Amino acid sequence: MSGRDKEPPGAAPDRAYRDAETPLAVLAEALRGFNRDRDWEQFHTPKDLAMALSVEASELLELFLWRRDGDLPPAERLAEELGDVLITLTNLASRLDVDLMAAAEAKLALNGRRYPVERARGSAKKYDALGATPEEDER
Numbered sequence: 328m329s330g331r332d333k334e335p336p337g338a339a340p341d342r343a344y345r346d347a348e349t350p351l352a353v354l355a356e357a358l359r360g361f362n363r364d365r366d367w368e369q370f371h372t373p374k375d376l377a378m379a380l381s382v383e384a385s386e387l388l389e390l391f392l393w394r395r396d397g398d399l400p401p402a403e404r405l406a407e408e409l410g411d412v413l414i415t416l417t418n419l420a421s422r423l424d425v426d427l428m429a430a431a432e433a434k435l436a437l438n439g440r441r442y443p444v445e446r447a448r449g450s451a452k453k454y455d456a457l458g459a460t461p462e463e464d465e466r
């Protein structure tokens with residue numbers, strides 16, 4: 328069973344997004360071919376892909392290291408590292424059979440309940456400091 332057929336925890340049954348209906352499916356298929364051609368699937372354990380995701384995110388952070396506020400790294404380098412993060416995230420989701428778009432949609436719905444506009448607008452407080460109800464604090 329592919330990730331496209333599975334419902335992520337908390338997914339709305341009438342959800343709008345599925346990887347198969349977005350360019351993510353195209354990227355995931357391209358990555359499967361790329362990795363298969365190089366016999367790299369053997370290295371793509373969930374543990375190593377999760378670690379690689381953190382490393383790629385850190386490489387993105389490194390671009391900002393020691394820069395003053397507002398001093399952005401070169402756009403080309405930002406795009407490269409953001410691409411690495413997306414590639415690694417997509418590889419991990421494929422390996423774990425997770426539909427990223429459905430998972431993101433479910434999380435967005437949960438965050439909508441955690442951060443109701445009337446309480447969260449203009450605030451950087453975490454949801455549990457906004458006076459959310461226990462129903463909204465379900466995770």
Ligand SMILES: [Mg+2]
Nearest residue numbers: 383386408411
């Ligand atoms: Mg990188």
